[in-house]
Amino acid sequence: MSEKLKVPTMAEYMAEGKQPxxxxxxxxxxxxxxxxxxxxxxxxxxxxxxxxxxxxxxxEESNTGDVAKxxxxxxLFQMQAMTxxxxxxAYEIKRIVTACPHSYNTLKxxxxxxxxxxxxxxxTQFIEELMSSGRLKxxxxxxxxxxxxTFHDPCYLGRANEVYEAPRNLLKSLGVDxxxxxxxxSTALCCGAGGAQMFKEPEKGDKDINVLRTEDALKTNPxxxxxxxxxxxxxxxxxVKAKERESDIKVFDIVEIxxxxxxx
Amino acid sequence: MQxxxxxxxxxxxxxxxxFFAKNVKKLIRNIKLGQDVDVSxxxxxxxxxxxxxxxxxxxxxxxxIAGVLHVIVYVGFVxxxxxxxxxxxxxxxxxxxxxxxMGTLYGVLIGTFEVLAAxxxxxxxxxxxxxxxxxxxxxxxxxxxxxxxxxxxxILYFEMVLMTLFLVMNATDVHFQDMNSGxxxxxxxxxxxxxxxxxxxxxxxxxxxxxxILGILVFLNYLYYSKHLHILLAFPxxxxxxxxPKGQLNNLEAVTNEVKMMMDPxxxxxxxxxxxxxxxxxxxxxxxxxxxxxxxxxxxxYTCTECGRCTSECPANQxxxxxxxxxxxxxxxxxxxxxxxxxxxxxGEFKDDGKQLxxxxxxTEELWACTTCNACTEACPVSIDPLSIIIEMRRYLVMExxxxxxxxxxxxxxxxxxxxPWPYNQMDRLNWANEE
Numbered sequence: 001m002s003e004k005l006k007v008p009t010m011a012e013y014m015a016e017g018k019q020p021x022x023x024x025x026x027x028x029x030x031x032x033x034x035x036x037x038x039x040x041x042x043x044x045x046x047x048x049x050x051x052x053x054x055x056x057x058x059x060e061e062s063n064t065g066d067v068a069k070x071x072x073x074x075x076l077f078q079m080q081a082m083t084x085x086x087x088x089x090a091y092e093i094k095r096i097v098t099a100c101p102h103s104y105n106t107l108k109x110x111x112x113x114x115x116x117x118x119x120x121x122x123x124t125q126f127i128e129e130l131m132s133s134g135r136l137k138x139x140x141x142x143x144x145x146x147x148x149x150t151f152h153d154p155c156y157l158g159r160a161n162e163v164y165e166a167p168r169n170l171l172k173s174l175g176v177d178x179x180x181x182x183x184x185x186s187t188a189l190c191c192g193a194g195g196a197q198m199f200k201e202p203e204k205g206d207k208d209i210n211v212l213r214t215e216d217a218l219k220t221n222p223x224x225x226x227x228x229x230x231x232x233x234x235x236x237x238x239x240v241k242a243k244e245r246e247s248d249i250k251v252f253d254i255v256e257i258x259x260x261x262x263x264x
Numbered sequence: 265m266q267x268x269x270x271x272x273x274x275x276x277x278x279x280x281x282x283f284f285a286k287n288v289k290k291l292i293r294n295i296k297l298g299q300d301v302d303v304s305x306x307x308x309x310x311x312x313x314x315x316x317x318x319x320x321x322x323x324x325x326x327x328x329i330a331g332v333l334h335v336i337v338y339v340g341f342v343x344x345x346x347x348x349x350x351x352x353x354x355x356x357x358x359x360x361x362x363x364x365x366m367g368t369l370y371g372v373l374i375g376t377f378e379v380l381a382a383x384x385x386x387x388x389x390x391x392x393x394x395x396x397x398x399x400x401x402x403x404x405x406x407x408x409x410x411x412x413x414x415x416x417x418x419i420l421y422f423e424m425v426l427m428t429l430f431l432v433m434n435a436t437d438v439h440f441q442d443m444n445s446g447x448x449x450x451x452x453x454x455x456x457x458x459x460x461x462x463x464x465x466x467x468x469x470x471x472x473x474x475x476x477i478l479g480i481l482v483f484l485n486y487l488y489y490s491k492h493l494h495i496l497l498a499f500p501x502x503x504x505x506x507x508x509p510k511g512q513l514n515n516l517e518a519v520t521n522e523v524k525m526m527m528d529p530x531x532x533x534x535x536x537x538x539x540x541x542x543x544x545x546x547x548x549x550x551x552x553x554x555x556x557x558x559x560x561x562x563x564x565x566y567t568c569t570e571c572g573r574c575t576s577e578c579p580a581n582q583x584x585x586x587x588x589x590x591x592x593x594x595x596x597x598x599x600x601x602x603x604x605x606x607x608x609x610x611x612g613e614f615k616d617d618g619k620q621l622x623x624x625x626x627x628t629e630e631l632w633a634c635t636t637c638n639a640c641t642e643a644c645p646v647s648i649d650p651l652s653i654i655i656e657m658r659r660y661l662v663m664e665x666x667x668x669x670x671x672x673x674x675x676x677x678x679x680x681x682x683x684x685p686w687p688y689n690q691m692d693r694l695n696w697a698n699e700e
Contacts, residue, residue, distance in 0.1 A: 007697035028684040030696070037696035044697070058694040062683030070636050071672050072550065072658030074516045076679060078523040109512035114520065155637040160511025186642050190579040195636030199675040199685055203633040206584030213579075 005044050009058040010091045020055040022126070023093045025107065027100035028063045029230035035237065036100075036230035042259035043099050043123050049264060050136040054097075060087050066106040071196035078114065081106075085116035099123040099255060101156035101229045102194075108161070122157055124167040124228050124254055131173065138173060144261050145175040150222040151254075152181070152213065152236060153188035154229035162186075167228045167254050174261060179220040189213045191227075191235035198231050214239025218249070225251045266358070273355035273477075280481030287488035291566065294604040298559030306507040313647065318502040323645040327573070330394075333387040337423070340384035341495070344377050344430065351477050361440065371445030378434065378449040385427040392420045402572030405581075407591040412491065412570055419492050426479050433472035436465045494569035498646040501567040504560045505647025510638045513655055516549065550659025553620040554600045557656060564648040565597035574640035574650060580633040587633035589640035589650035595625035596653060622657055631657050632669055 013020055024043070029036040047054050065080030088096075096118050098104050108120035121129075130136035149171055157163045164185045171178050183189050192202070192209025202208060214236060217225045225236050230253075237251045252260075303310075316322045321338060325331035350363045364370045395403045395416060403416065434440055434450035441447055441454050457465060487493050494501075551557050554565075574589035575581050581588050599621045607614050622628075634654045641649050661667045668676070675685045682690045 005697045007694065009694070026693075026696070028686070031693045032684055032686055032688045032696075037699060040696050041700070056694065059691050061693060062690070063679045063685060065679070067685055068676055068679055069513060070655070070658075071668060071676065072655065072660075072662035073668075073676055074519045074549065074659055075523065075663060076676055078515065078519050079527075080679065080683070082523055082527055105509075105511040109509050110515060113515050155635070155639075156511050159638045159642050161509050187577070187639075189582075190635045190637035190639065192579060192583075192635055195634050196672055196675070197635050200632070200669050200671040202583075203580070203585045203587070203629055205580070205633075209579045209583050209635065212583055 005041055006048065007044055007058075008055045010055045010060065010093075011058070013055045014091065019092065021053040022095045022097045022121075023088070023091075024054050024056050025064075025096050025098035025100070025103050026056055026061060027098060027103040027230070030099055031061070033230060033234070035234055039099050039230060039233070039253040039256060042253065042256040042264070045259050045264035046127060046136070046255055046262075049262065050130045052130070052135070057087060057091075064103045064106045066102040066110075067196050067199065069106070069110070070194070077110075081111055081114050081116065085111060085114055088116055088118065093118055095119045095121070097121045097123055097126040099228070099230070099253065101154040101160070102231070105156040105160050122163055122166065122228065124157075124170055125163065127255065127258065128166045128169055131170075138258065139262060144257065147176050147224065148179050148220070148222045149176045149224045149226050149257075150179050150181055150217050150220040151184075152191065152217060152225060152227045152232055153185055154227060154232045155188070155190050155194050157228055158188055159186055167226070170254050170258065171226060174257065176224075176257075179222060181216045181220055183216060189216060191229075191232040191239075193231035193235045198234075208239075208242070210235035210239040211242050214243055218243060218245065222249060224257065225249060226254050226257060227251065228254050270356060270358050276478060276481060277352065277355070280484060284484050284488070287485070290604060290608075291488060291493075293607075294600050295559050295562045295566065297555050297600070297603065298557050298562040299555075301558035301560055303504050303560060309507050310503045310505075313505060313507070314499055314503040317505075317645070317647060318498045321645070326643075326645075330571075333390055336380075336383050336387045337391075340380035340387075344380055344384070346373070347377050347430070348477070348480060351473070355477060361437075364440075364443070368445065371443070374434070374440075374446030375448040378431065378446065381427045381430050382449045385424060385431075388420050388423045388427070392417065392424075395420075402576040405572065405575060405588060405590070407588055407594055408570070408572070412594065415490050415492075416570070418486075419490065422479070422483050422486070426476060426483065429472045429476040429479060433469055433476055436469040436472065438462055438465055438469075491568065491570045494567050494646060497563065497567040501563055502647045504563060506641070506649055506652075510641055513652075516659070519549070548660065549663040550661070551653070551656035552622040552660045552664070554596060554603055555614075556660070557596070557653060561649070561653055561656075562596070562600055564650075564653075565593050565600060567646055568593040568597065568648055569646075570594060571645070573643040573645065574648070577639040577643040579635055579637060579639065585630075585633040586627065587630045589654075592626060592630070592650045592653055593648060596621060599625050622660065626657065628661060628667070631661065 010023065024047070026040050030040040031037070062083055063080055064084065065077035068080065069077035096107055098107065098120070101122060104120055104122045107116070107118065111118070127136065131138070151167055151171060153164065168178060189212065190209060191213050217236065225240065227233055227236060233251055233253055240246050240249050240251060321331070321335050324334050350361065353362050354360060394400050431450050431453055434447060435453035436457055441451065457468065487496070548556065554562060568590065570590055572590050578587065578589055602619070603614060606617055631654055634651065636651060638651060641651055678685050678687050682688060
């Protein structure tokens, strides 16, 4: 099935002499990773439902450099940052929304010093805003009512930027039974992918971090593990597989849960 | 002859404080071996951090048992030391309990000290049990063998002895017991000595008094050699600690200049630096030794009291990897001490000893195990940032030595070539919109 989603680019907006309300920063994972692409699509569907005027950079977007920076390659990071900033500034971007906490952190905290000053929101923050302003209304008879869902805090959203409540508020508004892991919010355990770990084998140890974190989640006896980061999503999905629970436990990004419940 | 005790006391005081001052000078010298860093920003936030985190112990109580016990020892330590003022005046001028002229207030003060001393004693015993009987995991990690383990116990013994001496001193002070004001705890200890002659009691009281003050002076000088420096350094450390969001890493300015030059088609690569411009390119990128770190990071190392909360929260450590953020701090301090001694031995100049922090203390295996999740910085009760040191050392490995793990080199090559960590075509970046 190939359903063409309307995803306008900044170049198209520019050609029409218009400026969108927000720029959706897709990020490398959201653009290329098969699992994360679904999150990008779900977010676009939600944006359409709320009639948000948005655009993406498309082929003009490049990796934020977050992972290079954390691997120690400051040169590559700054090259990436300055290339991206040049484009963002040329399009006079003011407001950026992204579904990737790593992009979020880098754009919000590490770009301003290099000349890229924008208001940056995580998609859960933006959706929360859409709901509280009444632009996005969710069905109340959701099939999610009473479903046990636990939320895994992405490090770069939670501890790194202290965004703990926006994702939880969204889940609660869906009427789910939000069950917290013992380690949550500021004491949440990492999924194991940050700091460039996503791209390498772990060092020698007695366990994988994502399996340990999945065990935290399984203790809450959830039917869904929700998260808000493409990397966490991959790690938790692998963790659930390692625990051979993929038949009864699903891992979803919050925006996917919303899109599914709205049958988008 | 009657002035001999006063003179001895004065000498002990001068020696004790003088030696401590000498070590403090050395401490400051060593910290200043670090690179300069601008921490003049966010003054009000910094004061707030110091007040809340160091003075108010806000992070300590995140773990309630250790937190509450620590608050007792901390408050006890600070308040009981008011008594030291009287001891010093008595010692220098040969008076006895000079402040007792205050009357009721004196009783209230000493009574408070006694209660606190007893509470501190009990807390310290519980701390000792946690370390040595219950054997809490974080006190038994591999970096806690030998001196670090003994150091932790010595401090507890010191505190037990000092509190005991204080209470015995009061219990055997016949005059003080007769006043029957403020001897809240010591009145129950006094009966232990009831059979003794007054002169014997006097000797015990004097001995306890002397040992108490000498013990304090010894303890003061023990600090420099111990993890216990945190009782002083927690304050500057929380002031100079990170005020930006935890996820924000610093951008290297020297790199910015080079990248700007590379990206500016009009830049003249051979242009002479502007008049008065500082050396823009540093000797090296990142850190391979302690002198490459900034002075706040070195202050961090001296402040660490090896409580291990960072390590117990570290996902890499919890899954059996070698990385322990506490060890990063301990290694940094050990190497800094080594460099300091080298400088002392070579007339004020560092002589290359063929060693460095990277490799000789911290292995690359430890550095590459970090997920940069900030669990360590969140857990630290005194705003120490082990992550920043790990990143500086990764920077050295990658930018100076091209020594990243192969998979990371592949990832970085992909970003350079096609703007994504995977080998996909840049022109396919929007294909996701058309797939399901």
